[in-house]
Amino acid sequence: AQSVAQPEDQVNVAEGNPLTVKCTYSVSGNPYLFWYVQYPNRGLQFLLKYITGDNLVKGSYGFEAEFNKSQTSFHLKKPSALVSDSALYFCAVRVGNQGGKLIFGQGTELSVKP
Amino acid sequence: NAGVMQNPRHLVRRRGQEARLRCSPMKGHSHVYWYRQLPEEGLKFMVYLQKENIIDESGMPKERFSAEFPKEGPSILRIQQVVRGDSAAYFCASSPPAGINEKLFFGSGTQLSVL
Secondary structure, X not given: OOEEEOOOOEEEEEOOOOEEEOOXXXXXXXXXXXXXXEOOOOOEEEEEXXXXXXXXXXXXXXXXXXXXXXXXXXXXXXXXXXXXXXEEEEEEEEOOOOOOOEEEOOXXXXXXXX | OOOOEEEOOEEEEOOOOOEEEEEEOOOOOOEEEEEEEOOOOOEEEEEEEEOOEEEXXXXXXXXXXXXXXXXXXOEEEEEOOOOHHHOEEEEEEEXXXXXXXXXXXXXXXXXXXXX
C-alpha cells in the first residue's frame, strides 16, 4: 500500500535559520510527490512537486525539496525561515494512474519565532 | 478568476439530519475531489468526480455518503443521517483536465459540526 509519513508533528525554528520538514514515502513504481501548505482556516495551497528530473525541486515562497530515492524521502527545506512561514505543511503522494488522488501525510506544524 | 468556492463555510447539524456541502471548481476545471480532515489528522481522500461521472469513490463510506457533479452547477457532497463522527472539515479541490500530475486547487473548506 502507498503511504506517506511525516515523523515530526511540530518543528520550531528561529527566524532567519534554515528549516527542514521531513517526509518519507512508500510507493510502488515511480513516486509523484507534492508539498502543500495550510494556513489557519484556509484550504491547502500547492508549494511544489516532483515528477521526474532533477532531485532538487524549487517551489513557491523560496521553498525547495530534495527527492532522495535511496532513502525514500522528500524533505522540504528553506534556507532562511520567516515568521510568515508558520503554518501546517503536508507531504503527499499521487496514487493510481489517473487524476489527482493524493495520499497525505498527517501534517507538520511549523512555528517560526522572531 | 475566482478560486474554488465552497459553501457554507460552517454547517451545524443535529444528529439524524442531512448535510449538503457545495463546491464550485475553478473556471475551466472539470475534475473535482473531496477530502475530509479530521482533528489532528491529515486529509483523507473521499471521491473523485468529473462532470456527470464518479471516477473513484474508494474513500467514501459505504453508507450515508454520496457525491455528484452534474453537468450544470456545483458538485455536492451529501451526508444523510449525520452522526457526531461526521464532524470534520470537508475540502473540495479541482484541477484542469490537462494532465494527471496537475496540482490541485483547494477551497477553504466547510466545517461540519454535528450536535
